[in-house]
Amino acid sequence: MYFPSSRPWADGETLSEHLERRGVSRRDFLKFCGEMTAVLGLSSAMTPKVAAALAAMKRPSVIWLQLQECTGCVESVLRTGNPSIGDLVLDVISLDYQHTIMAAAGHQAENALQQAMKDNKGEYLLLVTGSIPLNDDGIYLTIGGRTAKEILVDAAKGAKAVIAVGACAHWGSVQAARPNPTGAVGVSEVVTDKPVVNIAGCPPISDVVTATIVHYLTFGNIPELDYDGRPRFAYSSRIHDQCPRRANFDAGQFVEEFDDEAARKGYCLYQVGCKGPATFSPCPIFLWNSGTSWPIGAGHPCIGCTERHFWDTMSPFYKRMPDVAGFGIESKVDLIGAALAAGAVAGVAAHATATGVHQIRERRRERELPIVNQPPSGKKE
Amino acid sequence: MTALERPPRAPRMHLGSEAQPPTGKYQWIYLWELxxxxxxxxxxxAIVVLATTGLYIGKPFFMTGGEASSHYLMGWVRFLHFSAAAVLVTTGIVRVYWLFAGNRFERLAALFPIRPRDWANMVKQVKYYLMIKPGDAPQYLGHNPLQQLSYTGIYALTAVMVVTGFAMYGQSNPDGMFYRLFQWLVPLLGGIQIVRFIHHVSTWIFLIFIPIHVYLAMRGDVMERSGTISSIISGGRFVRSDVKYVDE
Incomplete structure (x- = not known):
């Protein structure tokens, strides 16, 4: 366990020197490097390279902007119960500007931001949590008299890389759910001239943030991204395909209600709305709260928080399918579908009956009329 | 007094034992090739298998007990679903090829009722089915405009099913071919749950289509002695020589 110290990482000091000063053994440091190499999906032969790069690293400048958000991501990333070296790396490198944890306030804090941007122009990493409200000229979020958009565009200009942490910075999260009154958008919709790494999740797993930074510090570039800008080392597999309850899914064993026998036996949560089959995330592997548990492990279905627009498309969270908009909350697709299919069968039966009735009526009318042009019955030509 | 003098409209037919046996000159016409x-x-x-297994995958209506390792119910259902999907895609490929290689009743042009005449006849066909003007149905050798429209709609729906199905299927392996080929659809439609929803709803459209399709085919045989069901088994049907068909 390594706690934050009042002695910051000094300029000119390498990471290995700093960690040594903080009482971290070389052995623990190499263990951390090995973990990070594994998380990034690299060969274990790369561990020495990662270790060498990190050990020789001078304190990088990181600016952490918090925009329209709940601070949950910062809590998730920085305040774990048992801070690891990874947390420490995050802690020590995010000193330039992070308005939740920094000591300065008001004009002092603003000056720190401006100073850091000026001193490390083109060199600093920009981490962003929170979305950017664009409606009504962005008046829904201002810091120091400037709108979120102005702050972000200004900060992104001099940044070497931009990392959007959490669902808000990814695409807007809950404030961007329909009807999105503030016009909240993610970082990648404002910063379009450089690649943005999206660390998806509400909140994301801190290991993914750390590993992305380690990748950047080791190789000097951002990791490979998927179609939605998420690092592939973490978001290339569905929860469903890594789930410890997958055997129950394949066997056809499902929880139907949260307090039923199947729930107690730990069966698959598919029927109570688990969005694991629709969600790319490393939760089953990395786990949460220092590797203690994760939602499905605790008996709760996945809500799909690493996917874009999950508040709209993954809800209702406890149902398999999205609701039909405008049909009212009681409507269900299967109910409508079954009713229409039954209606088709009933309609067909009614039509057949009507045809028969029509035939009988025609026949009666024909009996009264002289039969014209009707060849005699049974006669073949 | 021969059948040839009769006006060119479908004769009234009676159901069951009272039905008049067909008379007049008939000829056999080959419509649907092998x-x-x-x-x-x-x-x-394939569609029956897909709909049944698909509804189970959407809502598993029965379950197994005991150890997970001794069952593979959902696994087998999904295997059947994907296998039947492969069969359906194969038939789709054959159909697309036959849009260009087939006869004039099967070609691409036969799929679309685009001429004004077709639309007028479609109204007549609807009136015929609604028994507003039962004697006035236009006679076609191949598909009438209403059939063209509904079958082309079913082809389009099948395409939607295949594309949305593959988009979901591909997600199990993001390094695979299906992910690369169909993943574009997911952000386009606004997320995989929307894709899933469309796939699910389309199943019900098939289940609504099937009874209507089967009924109207049988009704055609019973009411008009059109030989419709025979034509999709043997390939052809007997048609009256004295009737002027719209698509002769």
């Missing part, structure tokens, strides 16, 4: 017939029945079986 690939189309094989495609029709293979696709029919």
């Amino acid at each position: 690939p189309i017939r094989v495609m029709h029945w293979t696709a029919a079986v």
